[in-house]
Amino acid sequence: MIAYPVSLAALADETRWNLLVHLGEHPSSASALAREFPISRQAINKHLAVLEGAGLVESRPVGRERRYEAVGARLSELGRRLDHVARAWDRRLANLRTEAEKS
Template identity: 60%
Template sequence: MTHALTDVFAALADDTRWAILSRLGEGPASASALAREFPVSRQAIVRHLDVLQAVGLVEAEQRGREVIHRALGGRLDELARDLEQIARTWDRRLARIKELAEDQT
């Protein structure tokens, strides 16, 4: 399921969620393991993971009594492509504005 870019950006706007996603990019981890690495409670980590999972950036897998979370590389690649498209659009717009400004002089 594709999630709106605004939802993804809102999820990533939080510094802790960004850091958690970056950490999961290094390898999967449980909420308990992440809580040992971050200065927030396990419950807060779980809430952050829920937000990241809701926008399709993280998935969870039950392994025995633990739930292991991992970043979804495919979704991150898709997000990177979306950002590249936005950057190309703005580059074209700015180049056109520059042309118009130079034509006025």
């Protein structure tokens, strides 16, 4: 059985996905994100904690707030893993087509 990276579970939520995309383009504080997204700051903080725990987001103190940004290297690793899964499914589907055409 394949062990899936925690990152995939972290990205299963659409809000977390959208936060990650936003942070990839615009590092932001939780307060700034709460102004951009239609959810509370507390909810933003919970989503950021999941993304940070998965290694997809890093934070650093800036004044009285923390600035969050996406971790490019971790996202590249995740992209490679997803590409591997896609290629495996392509092979399976090609084999299934071949078997179906034999009938």
